[in-house]
Amino acid sequence: MVGAARDRGTLAGKAQHGWDVRTADGPALQVKARVLTAKNPSRQLSIFRSWEFDAAIVILFAETFQVQRAARLAVATIRDAARWQEYVKGWRLLATDELLAQGEDWTALVARAAATS
Numbered sequence: 001m002v003g004a005a006r007d008r009g010t011l012a013g014k015a016q017h018g019w020d021v022r023t024a025d026g027p028a029l030q031v032k033a034r035v036l037t038a039k040n041p042s043r044q045l046s047i048f049r050s051w052e053f054d055a056a057i058v059i060l061f062a063e064t065f066q067v068q069r070a071a072r073l074a075v076a077t078i079r080d081a082a083r084w085q086e087y088v089k090g091w092r093l094l095a096t097d098e099l100l101a102q103g104e105d106w107t108a109l110v111a112r113a114a115a116t117s
Contacts, residue, residue: 018052027054034095035061036068047090048082051075058095058103059110070110073103
């Protein structure tokens with residue numbers, strides 16, 4: 001239900017710029033996910049084009065689409081680690097173990113949510 005209130009927040013509409021979910025208590029979250037496979041284990045996330053969010057939820061899925069790791073990272077942490085890429089006009093970020101360790105571990109929370117959807 002895009003744009004409608006959910007149990008703990010509101011999903012952004014298709015035209016929303018900068019965030020994907022607004023939590024019930026206010027923070028705007030950008031969600032980035034990546035499926036890691038044997039053929040393509042890259043942890044490069046899709047490009048960040050703005051910093052109009054409060055935190056990012058980074059989710060790494062196993063090849064079987066089970067949640068392998070998830071973390072909530074402050075926007076300042078993301079900005080410090082991201083690198084500007086002129087040719088795409090945005091910031092590139094690799095979801096390394098070191099980066100994810102700087103955030104709050106959300107692996108169990110996201111895995112539970114994925115299991116109930």
